[in-house]
Amino acid sequence: MDYITWRSFYTVLVFVLFIGVVWWAFSKGAKKRFDEAANSIFDEDKESNNVNDSTKQESKNNE
Numbered sequence: 001m002d003y004i005t006w007r008s009f010y011t012v013l014v015f016v017l018f019i020g021v022v023w024w025a026f027s028k029g030a031k032k033r034f035d036e037a038a039n040s041i042f043d044e045d046k047e048s049n050n051v052n053d054s055t056k057q058e059s060k061n062n063e
Helices: 003-025 030-062
Strands: none
Touching: none
């Protein structure tokens, strides 16, 4: 096999992988998972605010 044949196989392989990624990204369940992942940063902020509020409450009680 020569260099051109290997490059042809590589091109076909990359194209098949690209089609697989596109198919995965636009599958039915992907939108829900992507939305949950995108909104997870806001969930973490709420949790950290709750922790900060509780520590503020404890420090006020200690005074």
